[in-house]
Amino acid sequence: DAGVIQSPRHEVTEMGQEVTLRCKPISGHNSLFWYRQTMMRGLELLIYFNNNVPIDDSGMPEDRFSAKMPNASFSTLKIQPSEPRDSAVYFCASSPREEGEGTQYFGPGTRLLVL
Amino acid sequence: AQSVTQLDSHVSVSEGTPVLLRCNYSSSYSPSLFWYVQHPNKGLQLLLKYTSAATLVKGINGFEAEFKKSETSFHLTKPSAHMSDAAEYFCVVGSSASKIIFGSGTRLSIRP
Numbered sequence: 001d002a003g004v005i006q007s008p009r010h011e012v013t014e015m016g017q018e019v020t021l022r023c024k025p026i027s028g029h030n031s032l033f034w035y036r037q038t039m040m041r042g043l044e045l046l047i048y049f050n051n052n053v054p055i056d057d058s059g060m061p062e063d064r065f066s067a068k069m070p071n072a073s074f075s076t077l078k079i080q081p082s083e084p085r086d087s088a089v090y091f092c093a094s095s096p097r098e099e100g101e102g103t104q105y106f107g108p109g110t111r112l113l114v115l
Numbered sequence: 116a117q118s119v120t121q122l123d124s125h126v127s128v129s130e131g132t133p134v135l136l137r138c139n140y141s142s143s144y145s146p147s148l149f150w151y152v153q154h155p156n157k158g159l160q161l162l163l164k165y166t167s168a169a170t171l172v173k174g175i176n177g178f179e180a181e182f183k184k185s186e187t188s189f190h191l192t193k194p195s196a197h198m199s200d201a202a203e204y205f206c207v208v209g210s211s212a213s214k215i216i217f218g219s220g221t222r223l224s225i226r227p
Contacts, residue, residue, distance in 0.1 A: 004158075043159075043205065043217050056214060091158055100166070102147045102209040106158030 004107035006092050012113045018080040021110045024073055025094030031101050034067055034077050035091040037109075043091075048101075049075065082114045117142040119208040121218040129226045134178075134193040136221045138206035141187060148189040149207040150180055153220075159205065165189065176200070201225045 005024040013019055025032050033048040047057040049069045057067070064083070069075040079086055089111050093104040122137040140146055150162040163174025170182040176199075180191045189206060203222050209215040 042219050045215075045217075093159075100147065100209070102149050102207060102215050103161060103164060104159070104215075106160065108158050 004092055004094055004105055006090075006107035006110050008110060009108065010111045010113075012115065013082055014115050015083055016081045017114075018078065019082045019086075019112060019114075021077040021090050021092075021112070023075045023077070023092030023107060025075070025092070026096070026105055027073065028096060029094035029105070030072075030097045031095040032069060032075050033091075033093040033095070033104060034075070035093065036088045037091060038088045046077070082112075084114045087112055087114050117144070117146065117208050117216055119206050119216050119218040121204075121206050121221050123221050124219070125222045125224065127224040127226060128196050130198055131195050134191070134196045134200065134223065136191040136204050136206075136223065138189045138191065138218060139187055140189060140206070140208045142208055147209045148180075148182060149209070150174065150178070150189075150191050151205040151207060151217075153203040153205065155202070162191070162204075196223075196225050198225050198227070 007022045031050050034046040035043055036046055037043045046059045047067045048055055052069045065079055067077045089109045091106050091109045093106045095101050095104045118141045120139045128134055148165040151159040152162050153159045162178050163172045165172045165182045173179045178193045180189050182189055203220045205220050206218040
């Protein structure tokens with residue numbers, strides 16, 4: 001199995017631009033998580049989906065952030081407009097039903113820099 | 116409600132000596148507990164998990180952790196550190212009735 005796939009791996013953009021991060025979870029996994037990691041705030045859960053339905057989005061910073069999961073094999077995290085404080089590494093993780101949501105398989109992350 | 120506290124933000128040990136990374140948890144339910152490792156510029160990887168079976172859990176790369184309900188602890192240990200163990204380690208608590216909570220992380224450094 002290829003594992004969780006994230007794209008792009010690196011993104012540099014200017015303030016005010018729209019940024020879209022993509023994630024392909026492991027086939028057969030029913031839960032998907034988006035995290036943000038920074039030195040200052042550590043690892044933060046932004047949102048998670050179960051069977052393609054958003055369950056908890058309380059970690060989404062503000063209306064500039066949105067996430068979708070149109071089908072079981074694809075999810076996006078969009079930031080519009082982006083700001084310098086959004087610079088971070090964004091991780092996607094997926095979890096199989098039979099192992100519970102604590103067992104998560106992480107992607108390699110997208111390193112975002114907003115200038 | 117549940118929470119998790121990693122008692123050390125940074126631990127430094129010499130290669131070949133034992134490793135101890137401390138984690139305390141709080142949970143109103145029977146918890147599931149996990150340790151994850153993150154090597155530099157990589158995603159997190161599951162090291163081991165406790166889900167109410169044996170209290171001593173063995174994981175990958177020679178790590179193990181012991182669930183102690185009386186002490187509400189789930190410390191991670193390894194008998195002999197290797198240079199490749201240098202990484203960030205996260206303790207995680209969860210239950211069927213509540214969401215997953217990640218600790219703040221412990222950075223492990225290995226001295227040659």
